Amino acid sequence: MSLIIDGLLAILAIYLALQSLLAPRLTQSVFLFFAFGLALALAWIRLAAVDVAITEAAIAAGFLGVLFLDALRDFAPRIPAKNEAVQKQYSKSQTKSLFLPRLTLWAGLGLFLLIALEAVWKIPEGGGLTAAAGTLLPESGVENPVTAVLLNFRAYDTWLEMGVILIGLLAVFAAGGKMAYRKPGVASQDPLLRQVILFFTPVLFLFGAFLLYIGKTGPGGAFQAGVLWGAIGILLHLGGWPFIALMPRWLGQLLLTVGLGFFLVLGFLFMAAGGALFEYPPAYAGILILIIETLAAISIAAALSAIFALLNQIGEEADEIESTT
Amino acid sequence: MTHLPTSSFPALLVGLPILLATLSLFFGSKGRAVVGLAGSLLTTALSLIAIAEVTRRGTVIHILGGWDPPLGILLRIDPLAAVFIGMLALVGVFISLYAWWYFRVREADTGGLPQFWPLWLFLWAGMNGLFLSNDLFNLFVTLEVVGISAVALAVLSGKTTALTAGLRYLLAAITGSMAYLFGVALIYGSTGTLDISLLGQVLEPGATTTFALLVITLGLMIKMAGFPFHFWLPPAHSAALAPVSALLSALVVKGAFYILLRLWMEVFGVSLTYAAGQLIGVAGAVAVIWGSWQAFMQTSLKLIVAHSSVAQLGYLLMVFPLLILAPGVTTDSADWLSPAWTAGIYQVISHAFAKASFFLSAGIIIMALGHDRIESLRNLVGNMRITAMAIGLAGVSLIGLPPSGGFMAKWMLLKGIFLSGQWWWAPVVLTGSLLTAGYVFMLLRLAFAPAREMDTFRPVPKSLEVVALLLAIGSFLIVFPADFLIQFLESSAVFGSGIEPIMEGGEYGNN
Amino acid sequence: METYQIYSLTSAVLFVIGIGGVFITRHFIKKIIATMIMGGGVFLSFVSFAERDALTFADPVPHALVITGIVVAVASAAFALALARRIYQQTGDISFSNDK
Numbered sequence: 027m028s029l030i031i032d033g034l035l036a037i038l039a040i041y042l043a044l045q046s047l048l049a050p051r052l053t054q055s056v057f058l059f060f061a062f063g064l065a066l067a068l069a070w071i072r073l074a075a076v077d078v079a080i081t082e083a084a085i086a087a088g089f090l091g092v093l094f095l096d097a098l099r100d101f102a103p104r105i106p107a108k109n110e111a112v113q114k115q116y117s118k119s120q121t122k123s124l125f126l127p128r129l130t131l132w133a134g135l136g137l138f139l140l141i142a143l144e145a146v147w148k149i150p151e152g153g154g155l156t157a158a159a160g161t162l163l164p165e166s167g168v169e170n171p172v173t174a175v176l177l178n179f180r181a182y183d184t185w186l187e188m189g190v191i192l193i194g195l196l197a198v199f200a201a202g203g204k205m206a207y208r209k210p211g212v213a214s215q216d217p218l219l220r221q222v223i224l225f226f227t228p229v230l231f232l233f234g235a236f237l238l239y240i241g242k243t244g245p246g247g248a249f250q251a252g253v254l255w256g257a258i259g260i261l262l263h264l265g266g267w268p269f270i271a272l273m274p275r276w277l278g279q280l281l282l283t284v285g286l287g288f289f290l291v292l293g294f295l296f297m298a299a300g301g302a303l304f305e306y307p308p309a310y311a312g313i314l315i316l317i318i319e320t321l322a323a324i325s326i327a328a329a330l331s332a333i334f335a336l337l338n339q340i341g342e343e344a345d346e347i348e349s350t351t
Numbered sequence: 352m353t354h355l356p357t358s359s360f361p362a363l364l365v366g367l368p369i370l371l372a373t374l375s376l377f378f379g380s381k382g383r384a385v386v387g388l389a390g391s392l393l394t395t396a397l398s399l400i401a402i403a404e405v406t407r408r409g410t411v412i413h414i415l416g417g418w419d420p421p422l423g424i425l426l427r428i429d430p431l432a433a434v435f436i437g438m439l440a441l442v443g444v445f446i447s448l449y450a451w452w453y454f455r456v457r458e459a460d461t462g463g464l465p466q467f468w469p470l471w472l473f474l475w476a477g478m479n480g481l482f483l484s485n486d487l488f489n490l491f492v493t494l495e496v497v498g499i500s501a502v503a504l505a506v507l508s509g510k511t512t513a514l515t516a517g518l519r520y521l522l523a524a525i526t527g528s529m530a531y532l533f534g535v536a537l538i539y540g541s542t543g544t545l546d547i548s549l550l551g552q553v554l555e556p557g558a559t560t561t562f563a564l565l566v567i568t569l570g571l572m573i574k575m576a577g578f579p580f581h582f583w584l585p586p587a588h589s590a591a592l593a594p595v596s597a598l599l600s601a602l603v604v605k606g607a608f609y610i611l612l613r614l615w616m617e618v619f620g621v622s623l624t625y626a627a628g629q630l631i632g633v634a635g636a637v638a639v640i641w642g643s644w645q646a647f648m649q650t651s652l653k654l655i656v657a658h659s660s661v662a663q664l665g666y667l668l669m670v671f672p673l674l675i676l677a678p679g680v681t682t683d684s685a686d687w688l689s690p691a692w693t694a695g696i697y698q699v700i701s702h703a704f705a706k707a708s709f710f711l712s713a714g715i716i717i718m719a720l721g722h723d724r725i726e727s728l729r730n731l732v733g734n735m736r737i738t739a740m741a742i743g744l745a746g747v748s749l750i751g752l753p754p755s756g757g758f759m760a761k762w763m764l765l766k767g768i769f770l771s772g773q774w775w776w777a778p779v780v781l782t783g784s785l786l787t788a789g790y791v792f793m794l795l796r797l798a799f800a801p802a803r804e805m806d807t808f809r810p811v812p813k814s815l816e817v818v819a820l821l822l823a824i825g826s827f828l829i830v831f832p833a834d835f836l837i838q839f840l841e842s843s844a845v846f847g848s849g850i851e852p853i854m855e856g857g858e859y860g861n862n
Numbered sequence: 863m864e865t866y867q868i869y870s871l872t873s874a875v876l877f878v879i880g881i882g883g884v885f886i887t888r889h890f891i892k893k894i895i896a897t898m899i900m901g902g903g904v905f906l907s908f909v910s911f912a913e914r915d916a917l918t919f920a921d922p923v924p925h926a927l928v929i930t931g932i933v934v935a936v937a938s939a940a941f942a943l944a945l946a947r948r949i950y951q952q953t954g955d956i957s958f959s960n961d962k
Contacts, residue, residue, distance in 0.1 A: 028865065029863065029865065029868070032865050032868045032869065033868055036868050036869060036871075036872040039872060039876065039902075039906075040872060040875050040876065040879070043876055043879050043880070043899045043902070044879055046895055046899070047879070047883040047887055047892055047895065047896060047899070052889065052891055052892075055891065055892055055895060056891070056895075059895045059898070059899075062899065062902070063902075066902050066905075066906065069869060069872075069906060069909075070909060072865070072869075073865070073866070073869060073909045073910060073912070073913040073920070074913060074916065074919075074920045075909045075912065075913075075920060075925050075928070077925055077929060078905070078909060078925050078928050078929060078932075081928075081929045081932050081933070082932060085932055085933060085936050086898070086902075086932050086935070086936055089936060090898070090936050090939055090940070093939075093940055093943055094891070094895075094943070097891065097943055097946070097947055100947050100950055100951070101889075101891060101947075101950060101956065131882075131885075131886070135878060135881075135882045138878055138881075139874070139875065139878040142874035142875075142877060142878055143871055143874050143875070145874070146867075146870040146871055146873065146874045146907065147867070147870075147871065149870070149911070151914070151915075152911070152915070153915055154911065154912065154914075154915030154921035154923065154924070155915075155921060155922075155923045156915050156916060156917045156919070156920070156921040156922070157917060159921070159922050159923060160917065160918070160919070171919055171922035172922045172925045172926050172929070174922065175922045175923050175925070175926035176926045176929065176930070179923075179926075180923070180926060180927075183926075183927075183930050184926075184930060187930045187933055187934055190933070190934050190937050191933065191937050193937070194937030194938070194940055194941050197941040197944070198940060198941055198944040201941065201944040201945050201948050202944070202948065249929060249933055333940050336944070337940070337943060337944055337947065340944060340947045340948060340951065341947065
């Protein structure tokens with residue numbers, strides 16, 4: 027029975043992935059990709075990876091889905107004539123002269139698929155690190171093994187990854203050229219939207235805090251909490267309260283960097299005391315990890331809402347250009 | 352590996368630049384430049400001290416969090432990593448000095464580009480982390496740190512050409528990372544470890560390992576712009592700002608090569624065949640010829656230099672077939688391994704110096720002329736003697752004429768080729784050098800040609816020209832410590848070793 | 863066939879769909895989606911091996927790696943999206959014009 031469920035879920039994921047690439051309209055593509063993310067989240071649950079499922083739903087489907095939807099404002103409705111013309115032109119040139127190269131390409135991909143399937147089918151049993159993680163779990167300061175790996179056993183990866191989020195924000199800034207983060211104009215006049223936001227802000231905050239705290243013992247943690255808190259920032263931005271632009275510059279920078287910075291400075295302090303980087307005394311590991319996670323969640327939330335705000339602003343500039351021409 | 356002496360340097364080499372990058376975010380455009388330059392100088396000093404420590408104590412390690420591999424992550428500086436870190440530090444500090452003056456001059460039209468310094472420090476930290484890492488997944492994270500900050504730097508100018516080239520670069524980089532990561536997943540699944548040293552002992556040949564080798568090599572080839580995945584490099588490297596072009600071409604692409612070299616030598620020995628080495632060698636050979644020919648056909652200076660990078664990276668790939676021994680040959684009897692390794696290392700270092708100098712000089716010329724069409728290089732010698740000299744010296748090193756570092760690389764490569772009996776690579780090396788000589792002398796001929804009235808050279812700060820010249824001179828000076836360098840590298844376990852394929856035919860030939 | 867094998871086979875299919883999609887599709891957004899599908903495949907393979915290696919709990923290391931990987935992939939995708947939107951804004955292009 028469970029094999030049938032898993033098989034159907036697997037087929038669904040493959041179908042959604044294929045369709046999101048083959049769908050003729052971009053809007054369909056984006057929605058099918060969103061559905062693909064949710065199918066994957068179900069697969070994570072089937073595979074007993076609840077932490078991964080929450081992360082997938084929150085970041086990969088949720089946050090990225092919002093970014094894609096926002097991008098549709100640019101790509102989907104405007105000048106469809108040109109897009110269609112371009113697409114038509116492509117399809118014409120494709121059918122005309124590219125038959126043989128395309129056949130080779132598809133044959134190559136088919137062959138690649140076959141050897142990929144053989145590789146995963148014949149994979150030897152490596153045994154993994156379950157036993158090693160289980161033995162050392164009591165020394166890690168937390169009870170959820172995934173949190174132990176993320177924040178203690180492989181804390182270095184997690185720290186670098188927080189660096190990647192910050193770099194991603196800087197990169198989105200860089201893509202904006204000279205454009206600085208502007209203070210947008212009037213707040214949204216939509217009373218319904220404001221009510222929704224006022225309702226959701228405390229709910230999201232509390233749920234984020236819950237995920238953060240529960241991460242010590244069960245599924246949850248800094249990333250999931252950070253995304254939920256980031257959703258607050260996104261909602262506030264949409265409602266016309268762009269809090270990052272409104273707060274003093276130094277405070278914004280502090281929120282963005284406190285997670286990465288505290289993580290590193292704490293590591294350096296323990297290193298100066300004779301340990302290794304990110305080595306915590308087992309007695310204090312639990313509380314230190316909770317502090318690190320809280321600050322990390324704040325930084326992730328700030329970075330994600332800033333990324334959304336910047337991307338949203340790129341769209342608004344496009345709107346302005348549109349209206350002036 | 353955990354028995355080796357521990358040291359704080361590996362942690363500091365990654366932590367310090369990131370700390371300074373984070374700190375620089377709190378400043379405005381001017382303050383960031385100060386923190387950025389100070390950070391570059393500090394990181395260089397730290398790198399040199401760390402290398403001195405390695406020459407004294409041998410390979411040092413840092414066990415992060417105190418958790419031994421395979422559960423934890425281990426950083427190590429062995430002589431090979433030390434050489435790459437040293438190259439990054441020396442070339443990086445010159446690029447930083449150049450960038451300092453470059454952005455001051457161009458402050459009016461760029462606003463000082465405040466994102467440059469934090470991104471450059473993040474990139475530096477990522478590269479250091481990449482050279483230090485001994486863990487397959489951690490290598491993925493460092494690759495992403497390097498990849499995202501590199502693309503962000505490449506699009507800083509905000510011009511359409513840069514943005515389009517940047518998106519192409521980014522998509523190639525993500526595809527490469529994901530292909531690499533799929534290989535890592537399969538290896539973890541089949542061994543339960545991510546530590547490179549442990550994997551070297553426990554990895555078993557089989558269909559899964561072969562496929563992991565395939566996708567990891569594919570991913571890294573995309574990342575290092577190896578033929579036929581070079582398509583993203585020329586537009587991205589030529590459209591970026593001068594200091595960025597220099598660091599992308601001289602340093603960033605070497606990261607993926609370093610991982611490829613490490614993994615082929617230390618992990619995948621069991622799965623490599625003689626044919627695999629020949630195949631990657633062919634990719635390198637095609638890149639050498641194709642890239643040099645394309646460079647020869649270009650009419651703008653930066654595109655010449657960018658296509659030349661494709662060719663010079665091809666030489667790096669041509670080292671691999673020499674390192675994989677034919678059936679029946681043992682490491683002890685293969686006397687070409689040491690020249691082949693020397694060729695690879697010298698190609699990496701001399702190309703870093705020469706290419707950085709070349710791109711920085713191109714930036715100076717764009718600053719002076721407003722564009723980089725090569726017909727305007729007429730009478731460069733009369734107008735900008737220092738830059739003309741830098742281009743000449745860097746060009747000589749790229750061709751591989753004595754007494755440059757490039758000569759050392761190509762000479763050792765030829766020596767390795769003939770000692771190993773794989774003579775068919777020799778014409779490629781010679782043709783590549785001839786084509787390189789073609790475009791370099793074409794540039795020099797123009798530089799010495801009499802001026803036409805239409806082109807006027809605006810004055811450019813001398814300090815910029817001097818930095819570019821120093822890098823070009825550097826590509827010659829690196830020949831002098833050759834004996835010391837090779838001796839130092841020989842104390843590393845990997846240098847001078849080869850792979851004795853245990854399989855002669857298909858995947859299961861050893862059974 | 864065991865549960866993990868269904869998903870590890872799926873992961874290979876998704877990976878190939880993604881890598882093919884990156885090269886074959888033309889629209890920027892679809893290329894970005896294709897890289898994320900590739901990523902989905904890779905992460906699925908990690909987690910399927912974690913389920914295979916479960917004792918009292920599933921192998922936590924791949925789970926942690928996947929969480930890290932998802933966040934990293936999303937950061938890259940957000941940057942790619944920013945670039946695509948800027949290019950569209952400046953030129954009206956939705957794909958690389960000289961795609962070969």
